[in-house]
Amino acid sequence: METSTNDLKAKAAKINPEHREGPVASAIEQQTAKIPSDVFLWAAFASIAASLTFKIMKQEKNALFVGQWAPTFLLLGNYNKMVKLGGHDSKS
Numbered sequence: 110m111e112t113s114t115n116d117l118k119a120k121a122a123k124i125n126p127e128h129r130e131g132p133v134a135s136a137i138e139q140q141t142a143k144i145p146s147d148v149f150l151w152a153a154f155a156s157i158a159a160s161l162t163f164k165i166m167k168q169e170k171n172a173l174f175v176g177q178w179a180p181t182f183l184l185l186g187n188y189n190k191m192v193k194l195g196g197h198d199s200k201s
Contacts, residue, residue: 138192141185146193149186153179 130138160176163169 141189142192144189146186146190149182149189153182153186156182 156175156178160172160179163172163175
């Protein structure tokens, strides 16, 4: 088992020896880093509030659909924060 892990690491090192992101990821990270982190937090709170509103209005399917956006917004906010703090190819 250990040998296969080492083999995979060796193959990965040959494919991308500098461990750099591709042009698409770099472009996305440059754009998302411009968005304030608060936007994602407020979007999550808004989706929770909208979900609660739909729930009160007895629109169960809409409540579930909109309520599932909150974790996505929080995850995007986390990604945004990591890009801002570390950069996509930070050499620290």
